[in-house]
Amino acid sequence: MANSSATIRDVAKLAELSVASVSRVLNGHGNVHADTRKRVLKAMDTLGYVPNAAARSLSTARSHAIGIVLPDLHGEFFSELVRGMDMAASDANYMMLLSTMHADRERAIQALSAMRGRIDGAIVMAPQLSPEDLRRALPAGSPAVLVNSPEEDGQHHNLRIDNRGGVTLMVRHLLASGRKRIVHLAGVAENLDAVERKQAFCDTMKALAPELPVRVLDGDFTDTGAELLVQQLLASGEEFDAIFAANDMMALGALKVLRTIGISVPGQVAVAGFDDIPLASFLDLTTMRIEISDFGKRAVERLVAELSNDAPPATLERVTPTLITRATTASG
Amino acid sequence: MANSSATIRDVAKLAELSVASVSRVLNGHGNVHADTRKRVLKAMDTLGYVPNAAARSLSTARSHAIGIVLPDLHGEFFSELVRGMDMAASDANYMMLLSTMHADRERAIQALSAMRGRIDGAIVMAPQLSPEDLRRALPAGSPAVLVNSPEEDGQHHNLRIDNRGGVTLMVRHLLASGRKRIVHLAGVAENLDAVERKQAFCDTMKALAPELPVRVLDGDFTDTGAELLVQQLLASGEEFDAIFAANDMMALGALKVLRTIGISVPGQVAVAGFDDIPLASFLDLTTMRIEISDFGKRAVERLVAELSNDAPPATLERVTPTLITRATTASG
DNA sequence: CTGAAAGCGCTTACAG
DNA sequence: CTGAAAGCGCTTACAG
Known part of the structure; x- marks a missing residue:
């Protein structure tokens, strides 16, 4: 029927x-x-x-599809990620089976299970999943590449942002433009990238400018959260000539407050973010650009290589963001 | 192996x-x-x-997956659309097979064919596809719902934006706030929504304010394109007290030019867009909001209903956007 | 170059 | 309540 x-x-x-x-x-x-x-x-x-693809899969044990498990689908980050994956997948003639886990561990495991027989391999971005979970969820021996996985399991390739490299570039840029009192607005403490950026900021400052103070305020990745932090900072009377936020949204929040107060940017205070979201270019914010679609593309390409038994050994691969200098840090 | x-x-x-x-x-x-x-x-x-899902599909002739064919994956619109689809799909326990066609007719047909045996039904957003193409591409008798399809084939449900309704709301709002000379910046001529909005603008003006001039400038949906148009409009010396752009990006381009020139918004000129992209709220732009994720959700829900033989007859279903009044039109 | 047959991993009448 | 068997639509040795 x-x-x-x-x-x-x-x-x-x-x-x-x-x-x-x-x-x-x-x-x-x-x-x-x-x-x-x-x-x-x-x-x-x-x-x-x-x-009929199902029949063909059954007899060849090949589906020519890859599974994608993402935490969410919200926002530019994920749409760019999926877009990059799609480019690589359709180039290699693979279909994409998409599933989101909404931060739910059990759900991710189920999603992966439900894909058995439908996919030849998977791309998994599921920070919550332990190596043990992955072993349970992934069909035995089926290739998978991880994206932003906190732990290495020695089995799977893991693609991550080079937060340390990115932070170093930005700190170097701020120091080079003469900033002496840089405040870092950190992201949510549960977020691996936030933690790495914060740590990298402290380390880099210590390494490149041991004489300067290292100031960190703990934020939550939101613009409104950052606004509060900056207001408190201003109220405290503490001096600063640069704000380096762990993401663009926080940088924009900071910008808003500074401009409202009448502090000139970048004259008195430089502001920089991380991510290069569309708003950043629109508002001329200096930031670190992560080519997110490339990120997705790389992940699929690596998986496809594994599927063709044509991949170098699995490692932790870091993708380095590039510094985008714009008006908020432009002057010396 | x-x-x-x-x-x-x-x-x-x-x-x-x-x-x-x-x-x-x-x-x-x-x-x-x-x-x-x-x-x-x-x-x-x-x-x-x-x-093994493939084996199960083969014997039950049911895959519990739906295919999604989209023109592209670029930008907020598609990520929100897919997000809405994902919500509805996972609620109904369906997986999503995603494929993009990149404005390539043949490719869309191939993508759909490649899905045979993998999906129980499809959601197709492929303006380029004729009813005849669809008949060829879709497995015979397999349910499908169309999104933004220009033509009705009488077979499939078709979900579209209620452009006329949206434009009417906006024109009414502008007139109510005392605007007399409203300029419409139209979108690319090949785009169905652009055409409908433009036509609706002309009709609505004629119906609601037959004494007022109906002014339309043909744009291309980009901010830079709109900037040029507004510069030309200003240079022409023609008077106007409102700009209603066919999308937000054009409205933002208009805003930029007006502010640069020193024309007060909304004092001298009101500005309004269409879509409610994230930038719109950030920059306080009055616009028509399309709840895009709802749109995707509706599409999947409809498809799922068809899959359960539990759907009313296929029709052209219009989703009406809502008016979001913000600072760019706020005063009288 | 071609065909008959087994097999991929399930589900589902059909008997019992 | 349970099992043997046929069948879903393909692919692929195996003969010829």
Whole structure:
């Protein structure tokens, strides 16, 4: 009922051949007589035949699809990530099976399980999942690449942002432009990137400018949260000539407060963020750009390489962001 | 090799039962002895058994997955659309197979074909596809809902934005706030929504304020394009007290020019857009909000209803946007 | 170059 | 309540 379409058997019948022959031309095998091929093609055409992927998967143990498990789908980050994945996947002729876990560990495991038989491998961005969870969820021996996974399991390739490299570039830039009192607005403490950025900020300051104070305020990645922090900072009377936020939204919050108060940016205070969201370029914010779609593309390319047994050993791979200098730090 | 996982046969062997019994507990059928169930469950657990979806699809002719074909994945619109679809899909326990067509007609047809056997139905947003193409691409009799399809084929449900309704609300709002000379910045001529908005603008003006001039400038949906248009408009010396752009990006371009020139908004000129992108709220732009995630959600819900043979007849369904009044039109 | 047959991993009448 | 068997639509050795 649901599927009243023609099958390979119908094609064979119409072409007066065996299903084996039909299958051969379907898969482009060489050993087929030109005339046979022609008859098959014609029959397929008149019947509007399209092979059934499930049947094919079952006999080849290959689905030509990859599973994607993401924590969420909210915002530019994920849409760019998926876009990059899509580019690489369609280049390599793979379909994408998408699933979100909404920060729910059990759900991620289920999603992955439900993909068994449908996918040849998976890309998993699920910070909550332990290596043990992954072992449970991933079909045994099925390739997977992790994105932003906190732990290494020695089994899977793991793609992460080079937070240390990015922070170092930005701190260097701020110091080079003469800033002496840089305040770092950190992101939510549970976020791995936030933690790495904060740590990297402290380390880099100590390494590059041991004489300068290292100031960190703990934020939550939101603009409104950052506004409060900056207001408190101003109220405290503490001096500062640069704010380096762990993401752009916080940087924008900071900007808003400074401008409202009448503090000139970058004259009195430089402001910088991290991510390069669309708003950043619109509002001329200096930031670290993560080419997120590249990130997704890399992940799929790596997975595809693994699927072709054509991949170097799994490692932790860091993708370094690039410094985008704009008006909020432009002057010296 | 790729799939060395346990099969139903392994479970049956370990539990010393037939595969039929295993299948029954797997599918929660009632007619199973409690003890049998227990043994099966235990065997599944020790083997880490997960059923193979391809095999299951093949025998049930049901995949519990839906296909999504989108023109692109760029930007907020698509990420929100997919997010809404994901919500509805996971609620209804369906997986999503995602594919983009990049404005390529043949590619969309291929993508849809490649989904045969993997999906129970599809959501297709592919303006380029004719009803005839769809008939070719969609597995015969397989349900599909269209999103933003220009043509009705009488077969499939079609979800579209209520451009006329939205434009009417906005024009009414502008007129109510005393605007007399409203300029409409139209979007790209090939875009169906752009065309509808433009037409609706002209019609609404004629209907609600026949004495007022109807002014339309043809734009391209970009902020930079709109900047040029507004500069030309200013240079022409023509008077106007409101700009209603066919999308937010153009409205923002207009805003930029007006502010640069020193024209007060909304004092001298009101500015309004369409879409309610994140930038709009950030920059306090009056606009028509399309709840895009709802749009995606509706599409999937409709499809799921069709899959359960539980849907009213297919129609053209319009989703009406809501007016979001903000600072750029606030005063009288 | 071609066909008959087994098999991929499930589900589901059909008997019992 | 349970099992043997057929069948879902393909692919792929194996003969010929």
